[in-house]
Amino acid sequence: MFNEHIRYTDGKLYCDSVMVDSIAAEIGTPVYIYSLSRALRNLRRIQTLFPEAHVHFSTKSNANLAVLSALIGAGAGIDAVSAGEIHKALLVGAQASDIVFAGVGKTREELEYAIRQRVGWINVENVRELDHINSIAAVHGRTQRVALRLNPDVTASTHPYIATGHSYAKFGLTAEVVRDILANQSKYPGIQIEGLHIHIGSQLHDTAATQRAVEIAQEIIAPFPTIKTLNIGGGLPVAYSPDEVVPAWDDFAAVLRPLLNGYQVILEPGRSIVADAGLLVCEALYVKKQAGTTILIVDASMAELIRPALYEAHHEIVPLVENQGEQHITQVVGPVCESSDLLGKDLLLPDLQPGERLAVLNAGAYGMVMASNYNQRLRPPEVVVREDGNTWMIARRRETWDDLTRTEMMTG
Ligand code: LLP
Numbered sequence: 001m002f003n004e005h006i007r008y009t010d011g012k013l014y015c016d017s018v019m020v021d022s023i024a025a026e027i028g029t030p031v032y033i034y035s036l037s038r039a040l041r042n043l044r045r046i047q048t049l050f051p052e053a054h055v056h057f058s059t060k061s062n063a064n065l066a067v068l069s070a071l072i073g074a075g076a077g078i079d080a081v082s083a084g085e086i087h088k089a090l091l092v093g094a095q096a097s098d099i100v101f102a103g104v105g106k107t108r109e110e111l112e113y114a115i116r117q118r119v120g121w122i123n124v125e126n127v128r129e130l131d132h133i134n135s136i137a138a139v140h141g142r143t144q145r146v147a148l149r150l151n152p153d154v155t156a157s158t159h160p161y162i163a164t165g166h167s168y169a170k171f172g173l174t175a176e177v178v179r180d181i182l183a184n185q186s187k188y189p190g191i192q193i194e195g196l197h198i199h200i201g202s203q204l205h206d207t208a209a210t211q212r213a214v215e216i217a218q219e220i221i222a223p224f225p226t227i228k229t230l231n232i233g234g235g236l237p238v239a240y241s242p243d244e245v246v247p248a249w250d251d252f253a254a255v256l257r258p259l260l261n262g263y264q265v266i267l268e269p270g271r272s273i274v275a276d277a278g279l280l281v282c283e284a285l286y287v288k289k290q291a292g293t294t295i296l297i298v299d300a301s302m303a304e305l306i307r308p309a310l311y312e313a314h315h316e317i318v319p320l321v322e323n324q325g326e327q328h329i330t331q332v333v334g335p336v337c338e339s340s341d342l343l344g345k346d347l348l349l350p351d352l353q354p355g356e357r358l359a360v361l362n363a364g365a366y367g368m369v370m371a372s373n374y375n376q377r378l379r380p381p382e383v384v385v386r387e388d389g390n391t392w393m394i395a396r397r398r399e400t401w402d403d404l405t406r407t408e409m410m411t412g
Contacts, residue, residue, distance in 0.1 A: 002361070003038065003276055005035040005037055005038035005041070005277065006035060006038065006276070006277075006279060006361065008322050011321060011322040012320065012321060012322070013318065013319075013320045013321075013322075013359055015033050015034075015035050015279065015385045015392075016035050016037055016038075016385045016389035016390070017389045017390045018385050018389075018390065018391075018392055020033060020279065020281060020320050020357075020359060021320045021321070021357060023281070023383055023392060024281045024283070024320065024357050027381060027383070027394060027398070028398070029281050029282050029283040029299055029300070029357060029380075030280060030281065030282045030283075030299055030300035030304050030380040031280075031281050031380050031381050031382075031383060031398075032278060032279070032280055032281075032304075032363065032364075032367060032368050032380055032381070032382045032383065033278065033279045033281060033382075033383045033384075033385065033392075034062075034064070034066075034067055034274070034277050034278045034279075034364055034382065034383070034384050034385065034395075035277045035278075035384075035385050036066070036067070036070045036277070036384050036385060036386055036387045037385070037387050037389055038276060038277035038364075039067060039070065039071065039273055039274050039277040039364070040070060040071070040074050040387060042272060042273045042274070042276070042277065043055065043057070043071055043074055043075075043076055043273050044074070045249065046236070046249065046267065046269055046272065046273070047075070049249055049250060049252075049253040050253055050256075050257065050265065050267055052257070052260065052261075052264075052265055053260070053265035053266065053267045054077055054098075054264075054265070054266050054267070055075075055076050055077065055267050055269065056076065056077035056078055056079040056098070056099075056100050056266055056267065056268050057071045057072075057076040057077070057078055057079065057268075057269065057270065057273055058079040058234050058268045058269060058270030058271075059078055059079060059080050059081070059085040059088065059089060059270075060079075060081050060085065060270060060366075060369060061270030061271055061273070061274055061275075061365040061366055061369065062270070062274040062278070062364055062365055062366075062367070062368070062369060063085060063088055063369050064368065064382050064384070064395055064396060065088060065091065065092050065395065065396075066382075066384045066393070066395035067274065067384065067395070068088060068089060068092045068094070069092040069093065070384075070387065071273065072089070072092060072093055072094050073093075076273075077094070077095075077098035077099065077100065077120075077266075078094045078098060078099045078100070079099075079100045079102060079234070079268040079270070080099055080100065080101050080102070080119075081101075081102050081103040082103065082110065083109070083110040083113045083114065086099055086101060086113065086114060086117060086119065090117065095120075096117045096118045096119050096120065097118065097119070097120040098120055099114075099117075099119040099120055099121070100119070100120065100121040100122075100123060100147075100231065100266065100268065101114045101119045101121065101122045101123065102122075102123040102125075102149070102197070102199075102268075103123075103125070104125050104126075104170055104171055106122075106129060108132050108136075111129070111132050111133055111136055112136050115133065115136050115137055115140060115142070115144055116140065118142075120145065121145055121146065121147055121195065121231075121266075122144060122145075122146045122147075123146070123147045123148075123149045123197040123231065124146050124147070124148050124149060124173075125149045125171065125172055125173060126173070127173075127177065127181065130146075130181065130188055130191060133146065133188075133190065133191055134187075134188045134189070134190040134191050135190070136190075137190030137191065138189070138190045142190070143189070143190055143191060143192050144190060144191055144192070145191075145192045145194050145195075146191055146192070146193055146194070146195070147193075147194065147195030147196055147197040147229060147231050148173055148178050148181060148182075148193060148195075148196055148197065149171065149172040149173060149196075149197040149198070149199070150172050150173060150175065150178050150196055150197065150198050150213075150216070150217055150220065151165060151166075151167060151169060151171055151172030151173060151174055151175075152165050152172075152175070152198055152200065152212070152213040152216040152217065153165070153166060153167040153174075153175070153216075154166070154200055154209045154212045154213045154216070155209065156200040156201030156204055156205075156206075156209045156210075156235070157204065157205040157206045157209060158201045158202060158203045158204055158205055158235075159203065159311050159313075161310070161311055162201055162202040162203060162311070163200070163201040164199055164200060164201050164202075165198065165199070165200025165201060165209065165213055171199070172197075172198070175216065175220055178196070178220055179220060181193070182220075182221070182223075182224050182227070193226070193227065194226065194227060194228060194229055195227060195228070195229030195230065195231055195264075195266070196217045196220065196221050196227055196229070196230055196231070197231040197233065197266075198213045198214065198217050198230075198231070198232055198233055199231075199232075199233025199234060199235065199268065200213050200233065200235065201235055202234060202235050202270075202271060203235070203237045203238070203246075203271060204235040204236070204237055204247070204252075205237060205246060205247070206247060207247050207251050207252050207255045207256075208255075210232065210235065210252065210255070210256065211255050211256065211259065213232075214230065214232060214256060214259050214260070215259065217230060218230075218259070228263060228264050229263065229264040229265070229266060230260060230263045230264070230265055230266070231265075231266035231267075231268065232256065232260075232265065232266070232267060232268075233267070233268050234267070234268040234269045234270050234271070234272075235269075236249050236252060236269050236271070236272035237271075237272070238271055238272060238275040238276055238362060238365075240313065240314050240315060240316070240362050241314050241316055242316075244314070249272065270365055270366075271365040271366065273365075274364040274365045275362045275363075275364050275365035275366075276361075276362050276364065277364040278362070278363045278364020278365070278367060279359040279360065279361060279363055279364075280300055280304060280305050280359070280360040280363040280367060280380075281300075281320070281357060281358070281359050281360075282298040282299050282300035282343075282357065282358055282359075282360065283298060283299050283355065283356070283357045283358075284296055284297070284298055284352050284353065284354050284355065284356050284357070284358065285297045285298060285299055285335070285354055286354060287351075287352065287353070287354065293328075293329050293330070293331055293346075294328050294329065294330040294331070294349070294351075295330075295331045295333060296330050296331065296332050296333070296349065296352060297333055297334070297335065298332055298333070298334060298343065298358060299334075299335065300334055300343060300360065300380070301333075301334025301335055301336040301341050301343070301375075301377065302334060302336050302338065302340065302341040302342075302343075302374070303334070303336055303371060303372050303373065303374040303375060303377045303379075304334075304367070304368075304371050304377070304379070304380055305343060305360060305363055305367050305370075305371070306370045306371070306372070307366060307367070307370070308342055308343055308344065308345070309338070309340040309341060309342060310370075312345075314344075314345075315343065315344060315360045315361060315362055315363060316344075316347075316360075316361040316362065317332050317343060317344045317347055317349070317358050317359070317360050317361070318358065318359055318361065319349070319350065319352060319356060319357070319358050319359075320356075320357045320358065320359060321356070321357075323350040323352070324350070325350035325351055326350065326351070327348040327349060327350055328348070328349065328350075328351065329346050329347070329348060330344070330346075330347050330348070330349040331344070331345060331346065331347075332344035332347060332349070332358070335375070336374060336375050336377070337375060343360055344360070368380070368382055368396075373399075373404060376404055378398055378399040378400065378401070378403070378404065379398075379399045379403075380398060380399075381394055381395075381396055381397050381398040382394075382395045382396040383395060
């Protein structure tokens with residue numbers, strides 16, 4: 001939704017001091033635009049709310065190099081879930097020691113790479129993974145610091161696709177396995193187990209489940225004083241519509257900080273840092289009035305932003321030029337050949353004409369990173385409005401037809 005960085009001024013949508021339409025007019029649509037000031041402001045707010053914690057930005061939510069570079073420059077560590085994410089973070093100056101490598105299915109090659117790069121932490125989700133790390137570390141004559149990811153068996157209040165802390169989720173180790181590993185640490189001379197990791201889900205709608213998960217983690221590590229670090233994952237929520245009620249980040253801090261006293265704490269926020277810093281700007285192509293509704297066909301689709309199609313996620317969509325006209329129930333859809341290719345369902349929008357531009361709000365997290373070439377669409381460019389608020393740059397260019405075919409071979 002709107003905030004101090006993304007708002008109307010004199011009837012025009014602005015990203016900081018840059019008129020959004022001026023960017024779209026220059027480089028075309030669809031285009032992602034990010035306010036670096038907003039992302040940095042969100043990072044600083046979380047750092048202030050959790051002063052004892054070290055914040056590792058969850059790269060999976062937005063892996064744009066300019067965004068990563070700005071956040072790393074402001075003191076963020078990195079939460080990476082693939083060797084590719086580690087590679088991108090290192091490229092823009094992340095300290096390897098400030099990277100947490102997580103993931104339910106790390107390959108042996110990825111573990112090799114991470115250990116060779118000397119990442120600070122590996123969050124372990126599988127006993128066999130411990131064996132891999134142990135043997136790789138031995139080859140390199142080192143010990144690797146790890147945290148065990150606990151599946152605390154609590155159910156987070158969020159969309160089922162992004163809840164991860166219940167017992168039948170694929171994530172983490174059961175309490176029993178964690179206890180067993182901790183009791184047998186001497187089996188792993190190449191590993192120092194120094195932390196416990198939990199992440200019960202994203203876009204959390206209550207604080208109680210996280211509180212419970214932290215308490216369970218603490219009970220488990222109580223007999224093991226060498227486990228001093230608690231990594232409590234991500235999950236801080238963002239309101240995607242004016243009527244979505246989510247707990248304030250202060251509420252999470254108020255509940256969790258007293259519990260975390262005496263531990264070293266790691267947080268892995270993604271969405272909360274970048275979601276409301278980003279827009280996806282598109283242009284209306286066609287309008288149809290049928291079946292009692294308005295169907296607005298725009299030039300962005302589920303290929304550029306899959307959240308509405310995948311999770312029935314709601315994003316506010318607003319015209320770049322404020323329009324006080326009468327509002328109608330409108331379906332904002334893309335050109336992709338799927339009925340699920342919907343960016344906005346039953347939105348109240350004024351009548352818009354082909355050629356008018358719109359912005360999908362709160363698109364900075366899990367937007368471009370989940371984009372695809374479905375229907376052989378070209379992935380859009382990413383623009384950042386720099387921290388000065390006045391200048392912007394193309395941080396990733398629009399793909400071309402050459403990009404579409406670059407990795408393919410024709411036989412015969
Ligand atoms: N740490 C771990 C271990 C995670 O699995 C995640 C997100 C995070 C941190 C960051 O969570 P956040 O602060 O962003 O809530 N594509 C979905 C969200 C998937 C989240 C996956 N894990 C969406 O668009 O809503």
